[in-house]
């Protein structure tokens with residue numbers, strides 16, 4: 001068991017605080033993964049200063065050369081995929097197939113974004129004047145602060161750090177305190193790939209100590225945050241006075257609509273993995289299922305039967321289908337909402353309890369839980385629980401289903417199961433979310449398309465795809481007059 005350090009200005013260093021925090025396996029609390037730096041705002045400030053100085057050189061490195069380092073990093077992650085996935089399962093609990101998927105997303109994103117080293121297209125347009133060039137180019141912003149959650153410990157940092165770097169920014173990375181090992185491993189890969197000192201800095205520790213310092217520092221010019229809506233709001237308020245560009249990806253209450261013509265077998269499968277994958281701890285988790293009354297009973301019976309049969313346990317065991325909640329606090333949130341659902345009058349169709357004996361004795365396990373006959377306004381159908389709890393809501397028509405789907409404060413991901421192409425397209429148009437699926441669950445993004453949400457989920461930016469470049473660069477419009485004379489903006493007709 002090792003002590004892990006911050007990475008500042010190219011060196012692995014202890015925090016000024018001299019304090020450490022423990023990282024333990026949520027499936028087995030006796031498994032201590034490591035000790036990490038409990039950093040303070042002064043560590044964050046040193047990292048920002050290192051990044052500020054490194055920016056002076058990194059911004060001038062040609063983008064294709066920056067990309068060469070990133071291509072090497074992608075290959076190193078690929079070489080270590082299995083080891084990184086196992087570490088991640090130990091660290092935050094999701095099953096191995098899911099952590100392999102998480103690492104694979106980091107590989108895909110790093111290869112994809114490294115490719116942007118030779119693109120980052122701007123525009124060239126005809127000028128209004130003779131002998132004049134008009135174009136727009138991307139320019140980096142400076143120091144980027146990257147603040148990430150624990151549920152995708154390698155994928156989400158890669159979605160932010162790699163585009164930041166390929167655009168020419170330098171980085172201070174503050175990962176979630178529940179997943180510092182994956183963050184350390186990711187930064188070690190970048191170091192080994194040849195990232196120059198100061199270009200990427202890692203500071204572990206609490207949100208109010210490290211994260212808050214990053215949001216207020218003048219030298220930080222862009223903040224990319226993924227986490228809860230409550231913290232995102234605080235981040236937004238703190239970055240506003242210094243006019244930082246602020247990219248927020250926040251909570252969700254995603255919905256699957258099941259119409260009366262749906263392939264029910266497929267829909268049940270989608271709801272199972274959409275609702276209980278990663279123990280319901282995905283921002284895109286399908287925590288609401290709206291079902292047409294004609295197929296409501298048939299769907300619910302099959303869904304409950306499949307949920308009851310899910311094998312819950314340690315994610316390192318290949319037979320496990322659902323892992324633990326990430327922490328005691330998260331498990332307590334789940335049990336609190338189960339109680340709220342009961343009191344609101346929803347019908348508990350399966351689950352509802354903590355799993356505490358045998359293989360579950362040392363971890364934070366909860367049964368896959370389904371509430372039936374849920375009214376759309378109930379708190380369990382409105383608030384993000386972030387656990388294995390799905391609300392099933394009956395509806396009478398397509399129009400009502402869409403209204404229920406839109407009737408929450410969030411807008412990340414939605415899906416419809418139907419055989420009717422007209423309904424599928426109408427739902428795609430009318431559900432106000434950033435991501436939409438037809439005959440597939442609300443989860444599973446591909447790195448080359450934009451990712452993000454509307455309303456209280458996001459503030460209008462997107463990550464992934466080339467949209468990520470818009471977060472980490474700004475446009476500069478450039479006019480080059482090579483006529484050698486003063487030209488007027490309005491063209492003199494006699495010159496045509």
Ligand code: NAD
Pocket residue numbers: 147148149150151152174175176177205206207208210211212215226227228229231232234235249250251252282283384386412452453457
């Ligand atoms: P969180 O909001 O508690 O923490 C996110 C990060 O912010 C952590 O690194 C945390 O230490 C830091 N932080 C906390 N207080 C801070 C402050 N005052 N200033 C700056 N940083 C601070 O979220 P979490 O529990 O780690 O993650 C779960 C949440 O993330 C869920 O709401 C989930 O929906 C959301 N999420 C959203 C997406 C998306 O793309 N929309 C993706 C994954 C997770």
